[in-house]
Amino acid sequence: METIRFHPYLTIAGLLLGLWSLKHIGVKKPNPNRLPRPPGPKGLPILGAMLEMPSMSDKPWLAYDKMLKKYGDMVYFEVLGQPFLVLGSLKRTNDILDKRSSNYSDRLIMPMLQLMGWSFGIANMPYGSMWRRHRRAFHKHFQANTVHKYLPIQEKETQAFLRRLLTTPQNFMHHIRHTFASTIMSILRLVVPVLESDDPYITLAEEALQGAAEAGIPGTFLVDLLPFLKYVPSWFPGTGFKRKAAHYAAINVEVVNQPFNIVQTKMAEGTAIPCVLTSLLEEFPGNEELGRAEEELISRNTAAIAYIGGADTTVSTTQTFFLAMAMHPEVLRKAQAEIDAVVGINRLPDFNDRPYLPYVNTIIKETLRWQLVLPLAGAPHMATEDDEYDGYFIPKGTAVIGAAWSILHDPEVLEAPEEFRPERYLKDGQIDPGVRDPVVAAFGFGRRMCPGRYLSDNSLYSIVSSVLAVYNINGPVDELGNPKQLEANYTSGLLSYPVPFNCTIEPRSKAAEFLIRGLND
Numbered sequence: 001m002e003t004i005r006f007h008p009y010l011t012i013a014g015l016l017l018g019l020w021s022l023k024h025i026g027v028k029k030p031n032p033n034r035l036p037r038p039p040g041p042k043g044l045p046i047l048g049a050m051l052e053m054p055s056m057s058d059k060p061w062l063a064y065d066k067m068l069k070k071y072g073d074m075v076y077f078e079v080l081g082q083p084f085l086v087l088g089s090l091k092r093t094n095d096i097l098d099k100r101s102s103n104y105s106d107r108l109i110m111p112m113l114q115l116m117g118w119s120f121g122i123a124n125m126p127y128g129s130m131w132r133r134h135r136r137a138f139h140k141h142f143q144a145n146t147v148h149k150y151l152p153i154q155e156k157e158t159q160a161f162l163r164r165l166l167t168t169p170q171n172f173m174h175h176i177r178h179t180f181a182s183t184i185m186s187i188l189r190l191v192v193p194v195l196e197s198d199d200p201y202i203t204l205a206e207e208a209l210q211g212a213a214e215a216g217i218p219g220t221f222l223v224d225l226l227p228f229l230k231y232v233p234s235w236f237p238g239t240g241f242k243r244k245a246a247h248y249a250a251i252n253v254e255v256v257n258q259p260f261n262i263v264q265t266k267m268a269e270g271t272a273i274p275c276v277l278t279s280l281l282e283e284f285p286g287n288e289e290l291g292r293a294e295e296e297l298i299s300r301n302t303a304a305i306a307y308i309g310g311a312d313t314t315v316s317t318t319q320t321f322f323l324a325m326a327m328h329p330e331v332l333r334k335a336q337a338e339i340d341a342v343v344g345i346n347r348l349p350d351f352n353d354r355p356y357l358p359y360v361n362t363i364i365k366e367t368l369r370w371q372l373v374l375p376l377a378g379a380p381h382m383a384t385e386d387d388e389y390d391g392y393f394i395p396k397g398t399a400v401i402g403a404a405w406s407i408l409h410d411p412e413v414l415e416a417p418e419e420f421r422p423e424r425y426l427k428d429g430q431i432d433p434g435v436r437d438p439v440v441a442a443f444g445f446g447r448r449m450c451p452g453r454y455l456s457d458n459s460l461y462s463i464v465s466s467v468l469a470v471y472n473i474n475g476p477v478d479e480l481g482n483p484k485q486l487e488a489n490y491t492s493g494l495l496s497y498p499v500p501f502n503c504t505i506e507p508r509s510k511a512a513e514f515l516i517r518g519l520n521d
Contacts, residue, residue, distance in 0.1 A: 030386055031386070031393045031395075033388065033393070035388055035391060035392055035393035036391075036392060036393065037076045037083075037392060037393055037394075037395075038071075038072075038074040038075065038076035038085060038392045038394075039071040039072055039074070039075065039076065040067070040071050040075040040076040040077040040086075041067070041071075041075075041077050042077075043077060043078065043079075046080070047079070047080065048077065048078040048079045048080060048081070048082075049077035049078060049079055050079045050080065050219075050225075052067075052077065053077070053079050053084075053219050054219075055217075055219065055220060058492065059375075059490075059492045059496075060217055060375075060376065060492070061372075061375035061376050061403065061404075061405035061406070062405070064086050064088070064376070064401070064403050064405075064406065065088070065403065065405060065406045065409070067086065068086065068088035068403060068406050072088075073087070073088040073089035073091070073092050074086070074087060074088070074092055074390075074392070075088070076392075076394075076398075079219060079225055080225045080226060082218075082225055082397075082399065083394075083395050083397065083398040083399070084218070084380075084398065084399045084400075084401065085383075085394060085398050085399070085400045085401070086401045086403055087400065087401065087402050087403060088403045088406040088407065089406075089407060089410070090407050090436070090440060090441070093402045093407065093441070093445045093446075095389065095390075096389060096400065097381055097400065097402060097445035097446040097448075098445060098446045100387070100389075101446040101447045102384075103383060103384050103385055103387055104381045104382070104383055104384070104400055104446065105127040105381065105384075105446060105447040105448060106126055106127040106381065106382040106383075106384050107123075107124060107125065107126055107127065107379055107380070107381065107382055107448075108218060108379070108380045108381075108382045108399040109126070109227070110124070110215065110216075110218065110224045110379070111221075111223045111224055111227045111229075111230045112215040112220070112221040112223050112224050112241060112245060113212070113215050113216065115223075115230060115241075115242070115245035115246075115249065116211050116212070116215060116245050116248040116249050116252060117248065117249035117250075117251075117252035117253060118211075118212060118215075118252065120252070120256050120300075120301040120304055120305065121212075121301075121305060121308070122134050122135055122138060122301075122305050122451070123378055123379055123448070124379060127384070127447075133298055134298055134301060134302060134305070135451060137280060137298050137299070137302045138302050138305060138306065138451050138452075139451055141276045141279070141302075141306075142306070142451055142452055142454065142455050143451075143454065144454045147454045147455045147458055150187050150455065150458070151351055151458065151462075153183060153186045153187055154183055154458055154459055154462045155350065155351075155462060156186075157179050157180075157182050157183040157186065158179070158348075158462045158463055158466050159348070159466075159519040160179065160182070161175055161176075161178075161179040161463065161466075162348075162466060162467070162470060162471075162516050162519060163516060163517075163519055164178075164179075165467075165471065165505055166507065166513070166516050166517070169504075169505035169506070170502075172322060172503070172505055173319060173500060176315055176318045176319055176322075176463075177202070177206075177315050178199075178202075179463070180314050180315050180318070180459065181199070181202045181205075181307075183459060184306060184307050185201075185307065187275075187276065187306075187455075188259070188275055188276050188277060188303055188306055188307060201255075201258060201259065204251055204254050204255050204258070205255055205307060205308055207248075207251050208248065208251050208252050208255045208308065209308060209495065211244075211247075211248035211251070211252075212494060212495070213491075213493035213494045213495040214493055214494075215494075216378075216379055216493065216494025216495070217376070217493065217494055218380055218399055218401075221241050222238075222241075223241055229241075230242075255304055255307075255308070256300055256301065256304045257300065259277070259300075259303055259304070259307070260277065260296075260299065260300035260303060260304075263275070263277045263278060263303075276302075276303065276306065277299060277302075277303045280298070280299040280302060280303075306452065309450070309452045313373045313374070313450075313456065313495065314456045314459050314460060315497075316373040316495065316496065316497045316498070317367055317368060317373055317456075317460060318460065318463055318464075319497065319498045320367050320370065320371045320498055321363070321364075321367045321460075321463075321464055321467075322473060322503060322505075323371075323486065323488060323498050323501060323503070324363075324366075324367060324370065324420045325468075325473040325503075326473050326474060326475045326476075326486055326501075326503035326504075327420065327475065327486050327488070328420055329472075329473075329474060331363065331420070331422055332468060332472065332473060334359060335359050335360050335363055335468045336468055336469070336508065338357055338358075338359045338360060339357065339360065339465065339468055339469045342356045342357055343357075343469065345509070345511050345512070345515075346511075346515070347515070348465075348466045348469055348470070348515070349465040349466060349469055351458070351461070351462075353465070354461055354465075357465065358426065358429065358430050358431050359422065359426070360461075360464060360465050360468065361425075361431060361461075362422035362423065362424075362425040362426055362431065363422045363464060363468075364457075364460050364461060364464055365422070365425050365437065365438055366420055366421065366422045366424070366425070366438075367460075367464075368438040368439075368442045368460075369408045369438035369442065370420050370488075371488060371490055371496065371498070372404055372405055372408065372441075372442055372496065373442075373495060373496060373497075374404065374442070374443075374444070374494065374495065374496075375404060375405040375496055376401055376402070376403060376404060376405070376494070377401075377402040377403075377404040377441060377442075377443075377444045377445060378444050378448070378450070378494070379494070380399040380400055380401045381399070381400040381401075381402070381445070381446070381448060382397065382398065382399055382400065383395070383396055383397060383398040383400060384396065402441065402444070402445045404441035404442060404444075407440070407441040408436070408438055408441050408442065413436055414435075414436065425437075439453070469512070470507060470508060470512035470513075470515055470516055471505055471506065471507060471508060471512070472504075472505070472506050472507075472508045473503055473504070473505050474503060474504045474506075475503055475504070476501075476502040476503060476504065477504070486501060486503070489501075
């Protein structure tokens with residue numbers, strides 16, 4: 001008898017069809033009022049809108065923006081039975097993710113992130129008691145009324161950044177990353193001092209974030225849509241994702257444990273410097289709600305989360321600031337004139353000057369809005385229960401995406417949103433409260449809004465105002481000294497960064513150079 005051979009990909013297709021059928025055929029989804037789903041692509045049987053769903057390499061925020069322009073400010077579709085809802089207006093995100101946050105604060109379970117070891121991240125944790133405990137621990141040290149304690153550290157690291165720019169301005173991209181890493185690690189007192197180059201902990205965290213950026217967009221990996229694939233043997237065709245996940249999981253173990261172990265050892269020796277992590281470890285004993293193992297878990301996770309968030313997302317925004325200034329020298333000159341009038345030329349701007357520098361503040365706002373670090377406002381929310389909204393039915397388990405890019409690039413709300421225009425936020429020389437502030441979308445929505453936004457805002461002001469005070473930033477030139485055209489090119493993924501670019505960074509005057517050199521004192 002002839003042996004029957006099964007092609008591996010046909011076997012996979014058969015498995016997908018069979019499992020989809022078991023999951024969906026004969027299952028009646030509750031919809032008592034027989035309401036329609038929101039508009040969107042219908043797709044194909046079984047596959048749903050898989051062919052329309054953008055991949056990580058497609059800059060998905062732009063693909064979703066096209067969908068929103070076609071179907072309206074709510075777009076619904078399903079992929080292999082998983083429902084998705086994209087919200088493209090501030091009204092929709094406020095109504096659903098803010099006003100109904102009790103039902104929309106959970107997270108879509110993404111097996112690839114779990115396999116990569118990202119269970120320690122607040123952003124990825126399911127909504128519940130463990131998430132609230134982590135959030136409470138983080139909030140205690142980084143809320144609006146607390147972050148002022150870190151201003152001296154931020155000013156010191158900014159001054160070090162200015163000195164590095166004077167010595168090797170061509171390495172500004174590295175200097176930006178080093179500065180924010182050093183700032184957050186000084187605040188946390190994790191591993192100090194940070195090495196000028198090839199710092200092992202920074203390198204680990206950067207690589208960990210590469211994995212998160214790749215896996216954070218739903219649908220990038222098929223295992224997120226078909227979770228049973230994580231149980232398929234690694235030798236089976238199409239399971240290369242398992243090797244990738246194992247690589248990042250090993251890195252994340254080091255990211256979480258390395259700083260915690262160092263501080264814990266120093267505490268036992270009596271040589272630890274008081275910091276966020278020592279405070280967490282000292283506060284937990286006596287808390288009857290938690291066991292010791294859980295106390296340590298929350299402490300080590302909180303420290304890792306603070307570094308991961310503070311040392312990377314603000315990096316992208318600051319790199320965007322340099323790109324914007326190189327592309328728009330007229331903006332830089334106007335900001336410098338404001339600083340000279342308010343601060344003078346004999347010192348750097350400080351935090352007390354901020355209320356009197358409205359144009360500098362508009363540059364920060366526009367930098368946040370123009371090219372978002374998280375164009376889809378981070379990981380999707382998830383509906384905990386069935387819901388009815390504005391005549392539509394939203395099934396339990398729907399992944400809800402807040403399209404931050406679309407909200408902050410809406411031509412009906414902001415004129416020429418694709419252009420970098422800080423002036424859009426000004427009226428009669430002051431910040432116009434009637435103009436949409438990028439904070440409404442840039443840091444997420446509802447109870448999942450980024451808890452580190454206050455620290456990030458202070459860091460951005462410190463860097464932006466000080467750089468503007470003492471440096472000119474211009475576009476690159478060719479061998480003949482002719483200006484070369486710069487373009488705003490960005491990477492794709494959950495996190496978006498400027499593609500590496502060149503610019504010319506020089507002290508704006510002899511007085512400015514003297515001021516920078518004097519910072520060594």
